[in-house]
Amino acid sequence: MITVRNLSYAFKIGKKEKENIVPVLHHVDLQVAEGEIVAIVGRSGSGKSTLLNLISGFIKSQTGDITIDGQQVSKLSESKWAEFRLEHLGFIFQSFQLIPSMTAFENVELPLVLKGVSEKERKDQTMKMLKKVGLEKYQSHYPGELSGGQQQRVSIARALILNPPLILADEPTGSLDSENEKELLNFIKELNEKDGITFLIITHDHEVASIAHRKVEIRDGYLREGSKLHEVQR
Amino acid sequence: MKFKDKHRFVRSNMKRNKTRVWMTILASTMGCAFLIMLASVGFAIHKTAVDDVMSYRLMNEIEIQNDNGPLVEEDVKKLQDIKNVKAVSRKKYVPASEMTLGEYTVYAEVNSVNMPSERKAGLQLEKGRMPKSKNEIIIGHHFAQELRKEMPENFTEGMSDEEAQKEMKKFAYDGDLLNQTLTYHMKVDNPDIKTETQIKTVQVKVVGIKEKPKKEWMTDSSVMITDDLHSEIMPLLTEIDPELKNSDDSYTSVRVYTSSAEDVKEVSEKIKDKGYLTYSVVSELKELNIYFTLFKAGLIFIGAIAVLIASIGIFNTMTMAVTERSQDIGIMKAIGATPKTIKRIFLLESGYIGLWGVGLGTILAYLISYGINFALPIIVEQFMNEKPPEDFILSYIPWSLTVIAVTICMSVTLLSGWRPAAKATTVDVLKALRRDV
Ligand SMILES: Nc1ncnc2c1ncn2[C@@H]1O[C@H](COP(=O)(O)OP(=O)(O)OP(=O)(O)O)[C@@H](O)[C@H]1O
Numbered sequence: 051m052i053t054v055r056n057l058s059y060a061f062k063i064g065k066k067e068k069e070n071i072v073p074v075l076h077h078v079d080l081q082v083a084e085g086e087i088v089a090i091v092g093r094s095g096s097g098k099s100t101l102l103n104l105i106s107g108f109i110k111s112q113t114g115d116i117t118i119d120g121q122q123v124s125k126l127s128e129s130k131w132a133e134f135r136l137e138h139l140g141f142i143f144q145s146f147q148l149i150p151s152m153t154a155f156e157n158v159e160l161p162l163v164l165k166g167v168s169e170k171e172r173k174d175q176t177m178k179m180l181k182k183v184g185l186e187k188y189q190s191h192y193p194g195e196l197s198g199g200q201q202q203r204v205s206i207a208r209a210l211i212l213n214p215p216l217i218l219a220d221e222p223t224g225s226l227d228s229e230n231e232k233e234l235l236n237f238i239k240e241l242n243e244k245d246g247i248t249f250l251i252i253t254h255d256h257e258v259a260s261i262a263h264r265k266v267e268i269r270d271g272y273l274r275e276g277s278k279l280h281e282v283q284r
Numbered sequence: 285m286k287f288k289d290k291h292r293f294v295r296s297n298m299k300r301n302k303t304r305v306w307m308t309i310l311a312s313t314m315g316c317a318f319l320i321m322l323a324s325v326g327f328a329i330h331k332t333a334v335d336d337v338m339s340y341r342l343m344n345e346i347e348i349q350n351d352n353g354p355l356v357e358e359d360v361k362k363l364q365d366i367k368n369v370k371a372v373s374r375k376k377y378v379p380a381s382e383m384t385l386g387e388y389t390v391y392a393e394v395n396s397v398n399m400p401s402e403r404k405a406g407l408q409l410e411k412g413r414m415p416k417s418k419n420e421i422i423i424g425h426h427f428a429q430e431l432r433k434e435m436p437e438n439f440t441e442g443m444s445d446e447e448a449q450k451e452m453k454k455f456a457y458d459g460d461l462l463n464q465t466l467t468y469h470m471k472v473d474n475p476d477i478k479t480e481t482q483i484k485t486v487q488v489k490v491v492g493i494k495e496k497p498k499k500e501w502m503t504d505s506s507v508m509i510t511d512d513l514h515s516e517i518m519p520l521l522t523e524i525d526p527e528l529k530n531s532d533d534s535y536t537s538v539r540v541y542t543s544s545a546e547d548v549k550e551v552s553e554k555i556k557d558k559g560y561l562t563y564s565v566v567s568e569l570k571e572l573n574i575y576f577t578l579f580k581a582g583l584i585f586i587g588a589i590a591v592l593i594a595s596i597g598i599f600n601t602m603t604m605a606v607t608e609r610s611q612d613i614g615i616m617k618a619i620g621a622t623p624k625t626i627k628r629i630f631l632l633e634s635g636y637i638g639l640w641g642v643g644l645g646t647i648l649a650y651l652i653s654y655g656i657n658f659a660l661p662i663i664v665e666q667f668m669n670e671k672p673p674e675d676f677i678l679s680y681i682p683w684s685l686t687v688i689a690v691t692i693c694m695s696v697t698l699l700s701g702w703r704p705a706a707k708a709t710t711v712d713v714l715k716a717l718r719r720d721v
């Protein structure tokens with residue numbers, strides 16, 4: 051599903067004359083198979099988010115090579131990248147990233163709107179998805195009127211609405227209490243087992259790593275394959 | 285993303301900042317209305333000038349003169365031979381003006397004309413027909429009101445112009461003059477000549493009455509007689525004033541009529557080649573149009589500056605909208621909105637602001653224009669005690685001006701919305717997600 055080859059990244063800091071280069075990732079190689087849940091762990095500042103942002107296309111590297119779902123994405127133009135993201139990738143963020151001026155329904159519907167799906171079809175699919183995450187009663191609530199757990203479920207519904215084969219999550223449980231966290235992890239596991247969705251999850255805690263099939267660790271910008279945790283169930 | 289969804293999206297965004305959006309629309313409205321109003325004055329003056337020129341003359345008319353003396357029959361023959369000349373109208377002034385009907389008398393301008401040529405040149409009759417025989421005449425529309433009974437001496441003294449005209453009407457002939465027979469007195473206008481002998485008279489019959497002149501203030505009380513009658517009465521008049529002999533066969537006015545206005549230029553050239561002087565509405569209009577087109581362009585340019593100032597408002601509003609919404613933009617980009625979609629959304633928003641501004645501005649301009657044209661004559665009459673010229677307009681908005689103004693306003697609007705929209709596409713996703721934009 052994901053193949054990362056020889057990926058390096060360095061941040062440039064400061065103005066042109068006094069530019070400082072901060073290397074963050076060094077020659078990273080990573081393979082994620084279809085149907086896998088892979089957890090990325092590592093200390094704070096080790097470069098986990100940077101790796102995920104490169105795979106998401108939010109930042110671009112001059113070196114290395116990324117292939118997702120058979121598409122070599124590292125060479126894509128910005129708008130082609132956007133189209134690819136819409137169709138193939140779902141995102142779950144630590145801070146939910148819902149649009150505050152839109153209702154839960156509208157937030158979930160957004161990818162369908164961007165894709166140009168007809169209004170009637172959008173309504174059906176969105177309602178179905180809201181039901182799936184148990185929020186059909188809250189469809190007209192704004193993010194500010196929802197609890198953290200509910201907001202995260204809205205953001206998951208949004209990530210799932212276009213049936214992407216791969217979901218990228220940067221500390222998805224970071225803002226949740228332990229109960230909501232458990233619920234979310236179970237949901238991820240369910241999605242993986244039932245729908246075969248591949249997950250790449252950044253996490254600090256061991257709970258999250260416990261549902262992963264595999265764990266990779268980033269230490270000072272170098273990636274180390276961790277031990278296999280579970281067999282992938284097909 | 286479908287247009288309908290973009291529209292909905294933009295609408296809800298605009299609603300969130302109603303006051304700001306409306307203030308911006310107001311500025312565009314004022315800019316657009318100012319542009320149209322300012323230019324409309326130029327258009328009105330141009331129109332008045334053109335209408336004025338055209339009200340005296342026909343478009344296919346060329347007036348002919350000769351450097352050395354008046355034109356004669358030989359010249360007319362030459363003019364008639366030119367291609368695309370439909371008719372040559374020629375007039376000879378008849379120096380006898382007194383006509384009577386019973387106790388009514390008139391002193392009219394009498395010309396002899398070639399009747400078939402007049403007909404071809406486009407002479408329109410209100411009533412009656414063209415003369416067929418020698419003693420038949422055509423009279424102007426206002427002839428009857430100049431045909432008056434004798435008024436008491438110093439009758440109009442001490443009266444205002446208006447009163448005098450009203451009072452004089454009471455003495456005018458108020459019946460139908462068609463088919464009436466008038467007595468034409470063979471008296472010469474020249475005051476130096478005193479006639480001792482008995483004045484001869486000729487009976488003439490009114491067979492046609494000319495159309496009313498196009499302008500309210502123009503009066504036509506002239507008389508047209510036939511060439512044949514002219515040949516008959518000139519000897520009688522030369523008996524009284526021998527000097528008239530010299531001007532017997534010269535025309536006082538010669539006008540060439542072309543088949544259509546398009547031929548005027550070519551025919552004029554040919555006539556000039558034959559050594560005559562020409563004057564036509566077409567040539568005058570050409571100069572007039574060049575002058576006024578420049579004038580109007582200048583006004584539009586000044587008006588466009590107002591639009592430009594208004595567009596700064598749009599630029600500001602859109603820049604603020606982009607800044608305010610950069611988090612939303614970042615989230616949308618992260619999910620998969622293309623830069624093109626983002627750009628279109630913001631261009632659409634500035635386009636709507638511009639469209640509202642242009643729409644309201646145009647409506648406002650039409651209202652003001654209508655109001656001014658309606659109110660100005662009243663104001664002039666109230667404060668200056670004078671009637672403004674008939675058909676006077678201060679503001680005229682032809683559809684072409686509307687098109688020009690809408691084009692200018694919309695282009696300026698889109699141009700000013702362009703940069704903010706382009707800026708929206710460059711919003712950094714990560715910064716937006718981290719909420720530090
Ligand atoms: N925009 C940036 N400009 C410059 N340096 C950056 C930027 N973002 C991150 N870094 C640096 O890159 C390194 C890796 O950051 P990254 O966010 O990938 O860490 P992380 O592993 O996700 O940490 P955490 O677990 O705290 O989220 C850090 O040292 C950080 O200082």
Ligand SMILES: [Mg+2]
Nearest residue numbers: 098099100220
């Ligand atoms: Mg991180």
